[in-house]
Amino acid sequence: MSVISARDVEKRYGQTWALRAVSFELERGGCLLVTGPNGSGKTTLLRLVAGLATPTRGRLEIDSDRSQLGYLAHEPLVYRDLTGLENLDLYGRLYRVSERRERIGMLLERFGLWEARGQRVSTYSRGMTQRLALCRALLHEPRLLVLDEPYAALDEDGAALLDRELEDLARDRTLVVSTHDVERVVSLETARLALA
Amino acid sequence: MSLNRNVAAIAVGAAGLMALALAMVFFVAPEDADQGISQKIFYFHVPIALTAYACFGTGAWKGLRLLWTGAERYDLESYTAIHQGTIFGALTLLTGSIWAKASWGVWWAWSSNQLVLFLVLFLFYCAYFMLRFSVEPGTRRARVSAVYALFGVALIPISFLAIRLANDFIHPTVFTRHGAQMTGTMLAAFWVSWAALLLLAFVMYRVELIGKHIDANLRDLRDILTAR
Amino acid sequence: MSAYAADVAALARKDLRLELRAKDTLPAMLLFVLATLVVFHFALPPDAGDDAAYGLLWVALVFTALLGLGRAWVPEREGAALDGLVLAPCDRSAIWLGKALATLAFLVAAEVVALPAFALFFAPLRGTALLGVVLVDIGICTVGSLVSAMAASSRTRELILPLLFLPLAIPLIVGGVGSSISPDGGKYLLFLALYDGVFSILSWASFEYVVTE
Numbered sequence: 032m033s034v035i036s037a038r039d040v041e042k043r044y045g046q047t048w049a050l051r052a053v054s055f056e057l058e059r060g061g062c063l064l065v066t067g068p069n070g071s072g073k074t075t076l077l078r079l080v081a082g083l084a085t086p087t088r089g090r091l092e093i094d095s096d097r098s099q100l101g102y103l104a105h106e107p108l109v110y111r112d113l114t115g116l117e118n119l120d121l122y123g124r125l126y127r128v129s130e131r132r133e134r135i136g137m138l139l140e141r142f143g144l145w146e147a148r149g150q151r152v153s154t155y156s157r158g159m160t161q162r163l164a165l166c167r168a169l170l171h172e173p174r175l176l177v178l179d180e181p182y183a184a185l186d187e188d189g190a191a192l193l194d195r196e197l198e199d200l201a202r203d204r205t206l207v208v209s210t211h212d213v214e215r216v217v218s219l220e221t222a223r224l225a226l227a
Numbered sequence: 228m229s230l231n232r233n234v235a236a237i238a239v240g241a242a243g244l245m246a247l248a249l250a251m252v253f254f255v256a257p258e259d260a261d262q263g264i265s266q267k268i269f270y271f272h273v274p275i276a277l278t279a280y281a282c283f284g285t286g287a288w289k290g291l292r293l294l295w296t297g298a299e300r301y302d303l304e305s306y307t308a309i310h311q312g313t314i315f316g317a318l319t320l321l322t323g324s325i326w327a328k329a330s331w332g333v334w335w336a337w338s339s340n341q342l343v344l345f346l347v348l349f350l351f352y353c354a355y356f357m358l359r360f361s362v363e364p365g366t367r368r369a370r371v372s373a374v375y376a377l378f379g380v381a382l383i384p385i386s387f388l389a390i391r392l393a394n395d396f397i398h399p400t401v402f403t404r405h406g407a408q409m410t411g412t413m414l415a416a417f418w419v420s421w422a423a424l425l426l427l428a429f430v431m432y433r434v435e436l437i438g439k440h441i442d443a444n445l446r447d448l449r450d451i452l453t454a455r
Numbered sequence: 456m457s458a459y460a461a462d463v464a465a466l467a468r469k470d471l472r473l474e475l476r477a478k479d480t481l482p483a484m485l486l487f488v489l490a491t492l493v494v495f496h497f498a499l500p501p502d503a504g505d506d507a508a509y510g511l512l513w514v515a516l517v518f519t520a521l522l523g524l525g526r527a528w529v530p531e532r533e534g535a536a537l538d539g540l541v542l543a544p545c546d547r548s549a550i551w552l553g554k555a556l557a558t559l560a561f562l563v564a565a566e567v568v569a570l571p572a573f574a575l576f577f578a579p580l581r582g583t584a585l586l587g588v589v590l591v592d593i594g595i596c597t598v599g600s601l602v603s604a605m606a607a608s609s610r611t612r613e614l615i616l617p618l619l620f621l622p623l624a625i626p627l628i629v630g631g632v633g634s635s636i637s638p639d640g641g642k643y644l645l646f647l648a649l650y651d652g653v654f655s656i657l658s659w660a661s662f663e664y665v666v667t668e
Contacts, residue, residue: 045364046446083538084668085297085366098544108539110530112473124465125543127458151476152534167539294664351622358619361609366668371605374661375619378598381657382623385650389626392646396506396637 033094034059034175034205035080040089042075049075052089055224059094062201062219065209067226073209074105076226077179080207093175098126101173103181107164109152115139115163116148119170126171138166142192158186165193169200176200178208182215190215234433241426248423251416268329272322274421275315276341278428280383282312283348285432287380290373302369303443305376306359307435311428313352319345343390344383351379462545466553471560473530480526481561488519488569492576506636508577509584513631515573516566516588517595517624523561524599525616527554528607541666551600551662559596566592580635583644587634590647594627594654601658604665626650 035057042050050072057063065073078084079091081102093100102108109118116135123131139145142162152160161184168176181197182190194215200206201219208216252270286309293301323342328334337343355375362368474480495511531537540550566588574580580588599620606616627650633643 043365045368048450081542083541087299087366096544097542100542102538102542104535104538106535106538108536108542109534110469110473110536111533112476112530113469117469117472121465121469122539122543125462125540125545127544294661347622347625350618354615354618354622357611357615358605358609361611361615363610367608370664370667371608374601374664375605377661378623378654378657381653382626385626385653386622388646388649389629392633392643393629395639396633 032059033057033092034061035063035094035207036090036092038090040076040079040086040091042072042079042084043087050079051227053224053226054089055222057205057207057222059205060203061221062206062208062216064213064216064220064223065207065226066211066213066223067209071226073226074179076224077102077104077177077207077209081177095175098171099174101168101171101176103164103168103176103178105179105183107152107160107167109160109163109167111153112151114149114151115144115155115166118152118163119166122167122170128171134170135166138169141196142166143188156186157184158189161185162189162192165196169196173204175205176207178206178210180210181208182210182212234430234437237426237433238430241423241430244419244423244426248416248420251412251419256413256416257410266326266330268322268326270416270420271424272319272326274417274424275322276319276345277421278424279312279315279319279345279348281425282308282315282428282432283352283376283379283383286312287376290376293369293373299369302372303439304436305373307432307439309352309355309376309379310435311432313349313356314431315424315428316345316349316352320349338394340387340390340394344387347386347390348379348383351382355379459546459549462549463553463556466540466550467556467560470530470554470557474557474561480523481564484519484523484561484565485568487522488515488565489572491515491518492569492572496576505578508573509635510632512573512577512635513591513628515569516562516591516631517621517628519565519569520558520562520592520595520599521617521620523558523565524595524603524620525606525613527558527600527603532607537666547663547666548659550666551604551658554604555596555600555658558600559592562592562596581640583640584631584635586644587631587640587647590634590644590651591627591631593651594630594647595624597651597655597658598623601662601665604662608665623654 033056035055038054039052040050040054041048041052053076055063065076067073075084079086080093081100082093082097113121116139119135119138120131123135128134139148142165144159144162144166147155147159152163155163165181181193185193197206197216197219206219210216248270252267256270286305289301289305289308292298293305320342323339323345324334327336327339327342355372358375359368359372362371492515495508495515499507499511528537531540541547570580570588602619602623603616606612606619609615627647630643630647630650634640634647637643
């Protein structure tokens, strides 16, 4: 059963082609690994899958609504002047997370951010911010996870955390991951898309 | 291309109608008792204004279609229509100013509601172009332009109301404008002129669109030839 | 409380919290409006009547609001948080409404100081004028929040915001001035209510298209 079905999907911004014709299917529970050099359109594709942009051409069908989708971008998608806790609380409300406080607490602890929860995100290190972004993406227990180079901003500890997390998630969630660090994710991969 | 041939035919029609309008305005319609020959500009000023409204309305409609369907072509059509509207809007201000000078001896009259309205709209749509030129081409620019075009048509009646209301406390002197009572030939000349201008606007719109399509095709061709 | 209202409340609260913490926009607006009023004193000829002052009040309010509106979407830009909000299952118009309400709160806070100052420096404000302020504020914040988001997509953000906003603000100025000086102030209040109605609905419906691609 396909969660994502893409046929000749393209994205153009004015005169620039950000993504050339791409076709693939991803079944539920699968893990799609997207590889390619910088500028090949990995981020564009993931944005299309996440629903942040619509394709210029082609057909892209996603069997998921916004409440079931988790997205990790290059930017953390958080407010720098709010604390980690306040950021997650806001998103928890917007995503109507049940037992919000408990879930936030659990995630913060799991990703080693519990002590820093009352500090503004502007004081976090890059690794910490990325971990917070991960918390944000996982907060509502999404069935479809779209991760754009998740290892990029993480330190060794964070990367190890993410390894464990992804292994866990890959078991029953559908994943779309773009990464330069192919070896880390290759064990989970069920399909690959190499962009030129 | 049949499209081109149609446009050529309509252009000829527009030119013919324009010639007829000019003839009617200057030779057939009676001269105004008070204002003399300068009143003739009314036959162009008001139709130009109405044509501008029609262009802005079309631009907004195309914008709505873009938001509704997402089809790229509506962005181009909306932009072109608004472009035409702005040209006609500028002409409205120009002819209005000439008429004010001829009728009342001043180059600008704040008491002329229509003139002030066009000034506000002119500002608004100039901002439209500044917005367009400062956003990267793509879906975002198309959508934002369409939304702004919709705000434009909403602004037209509201602005007009505002200007009417403003007259109550801004300018006590009111210049009355002739043209409310039009005889048969005057009315005929008016309609012919308006029809000619609408047709002209349509031709200009089509021609500009064709030009833009050719540009786009050229781009696509270049893309295909240089594709990996 | 409906889910929509809860979303709007959470979003507006977020903006209020950010401002309370940063304390940069509101003090700037306050100082700006006071400075503007002082400038007006020097700009007006000595024999200018109250009417001229009332006219300038609305100019001051609109430009002060522009100052705040220019900063409205900055927090969303910094961490690309706007993408995060757009991804959320909430209605996109809730994002706009939350922002508009927060901006309204800041504008009202600035006016709490500005209006008494105006009454002190120039002339007292009558009831219809105060109602006019409320209606104009609503108009500024609803349209302004949307237009500000448009400007945020542009390369020339702060430059283009006034250009996009001022033509739309002209009816508000007319309504405001009318409510302060016209003998039939109620007519102008009705007009302002019409403006607010039309443009609020338009902004509410079209915000989605300004923040998505």
